[in-house]
Amino acid sequence: MSEWRGSATKSFIISRRTGHGSGRLKPLPERYRMTRSTMSEAKIIYVVAPTGAAGGGMGRVKDYMLASGGDSAGRFAFRPLVTRDDRGAAFSVLLLARAVLAIWLMALRGRLAFVHVHFGDKGSAARKGLIVLAARLALVPVVLHLHAAELIGFHAEGSALRKAAIRLPFRAANVVIVLGKLWKDWLATELRIDPAKIDILYNGVPVEPMPRVFEAGRPRTLLFLGQLMERKGTHDLLHALALLPEEAGDWRAVFAGNGDIPFYRGLAAELGIASRVTFTGWVDQNGVREWLARADMMALPSYNEGIPLVILEALGAGTPVICTPVGAIPEVLEEGRDVLFVPPGDHPALARAITRLMTETALLQRLSDAGIDRFRRQFSLDVFIANLFAIYRRRFGLAIEPARRLGLPEARHV
CATH class of the missing domain: 3.40.50.2000 (Glycogen Phosphorylase B;)
Known part of the structure; x- marks a missing residue:
């Protein structure tokens, strides 16, 4: 042509x-x-x-x-x-x-x-x-x-x-x-x-990269950003959180996004983790930046995606990411270097990845630094x-x- x-x-x-x-x-x-x-x-x-x-x-x-x-x-x-x-x-x-x-x-x-x-x-x-x-x-x-x-x-x-x-x-x-x-x-x-x-x-995405320092022995906060729905793996994440072992330590999870909040709040109660989980509803861009700065990690276990903006925002904010290798994500991000990959719908694998980040401070720091580097060069x-x-x-x-x-x-x- x-x-x-x-x-x-x-x-x-x-x-x-x-x-x-x-x-x-x-x-x-x-x-x-x-x-x-x-x-x-x-x-x-x-x-x-x-x-x-x-x-x-x-x-x-x-x-x-x-x-x-x-x-x-x-x-x-x-x-x-x-x-x-x-x-x-x-x-x-x-x-x-x-x-x-x-x-x-x-x-x-x-x-x-x-x-x-x-x-x-x-x-x-x-x-x-x-x-x-x-x-x-x-x-x-x-x-x-x-x-x-x-x-x-x-x-x-x-x-x-x-x-x-x-x-x-x-x-x-x-x-x-x-x-x-x-x-x-x-x-x-x-x-x-x-x-x-x-x-x-x-x-x-419009993120000003800010290098972070993670300290061992502190409570960890996991963040989910996006619409609460099955395609985004919201239910899978709640089930995985219910599987976390005691060695994961003290943790909380924040789900920031719109969707059927009453349903997912009820599911968290059924799984026995309601006291550790917060649902904020939809947040604007200022809210996204604030939550990323406060979180120790972000999880997005979707079944299909393009290149989610929230993953790019997390990389730029130095917030380590757990996600699924779907859409164009594996084209641009490398397992173990930029993010941790888990198969869609695999609750035990997701729980293991979360536990790793909650217990391995060196891994948190390495993914954070690598994410900022990738963001500056490409996103x-x-x-x-x-x-x-x-x-x-x-x-x-x-x-x-x-x-x-x-x-x-x-x-x-x-």
Whole structure:
């Protein structure tokens, strides 16, 4: 497949053809080109994602993109298009309609550079798929940024109609961004998407690394960050905590996240560990940073994931991590060096890993130091934004550079 070529005054879109869903290259319509007459007015890059507690990781990545400030020369600017918020799924129908209308109106004004769509599982996939198709109908270029953890299984279990519906947005998108090689290979083999239009982009988070010192003989705090649900292994973690031997010493566990708290609080009582377990409910980014600073370790025994932001935040905070080798996690993290891996659903193995961290202070310190080192090299927010903008330059020929070094921006939701 030919490479995308262009400059600040010339970009391209993909037209439909048979095969892997790639296409012939043709010039962008005049209204989307950057010309001298429009240089004084910034082109808009719409960032499509949910927000608030409903936004999860996708919403936070959207916030991070907005915090970058767009282009340093003011030629391009990010603007959010929210497709779901804390008012529920029904209200998302109105938000979806508003987003489509905003895209079409900005396209007619000639100010829309392209649309960056954060694409998730199930309901998110349906909403964002419509956004992708609506944008392409208006001849607007689209970057589809896949964050889904369950889409592979959802596709495999589906009917021919479901499989075709899942494939369509990926074929329509001009560029597809995925979190790891697992999804690039799946898109190429199962959905027959041209691998030449797929880029791998690892997540990054706004954490200021702070080296920590762990002392022996102190009570240990284990932290779970995320939605309380079976897919995240919440029940497995509670069962593993109930298996901890006396040698684990004095410990407590904090579950920070929304979900069916009454159910899991009841399960903790049934397992006899209710006095050691606290459920905080959903916490904002300031709360996440505070809990990571107070915890001695974090556990996320999920059944499937992308690259969880909470793991990256824990690495940057110097909080040792126990997790499962699912999604792109084993592509970027090494067992015994960066994290401790346990098989999904294996309660005894999870209990043993927790016991090791609670009793082996040297291991805690080694994982903490290694995690900070890995974070600085690969998962800082500045690295993420730099890599994202490199994709924009390579794929669309945009002369675009981050407006500022992000460091540690204020947590925000739009």
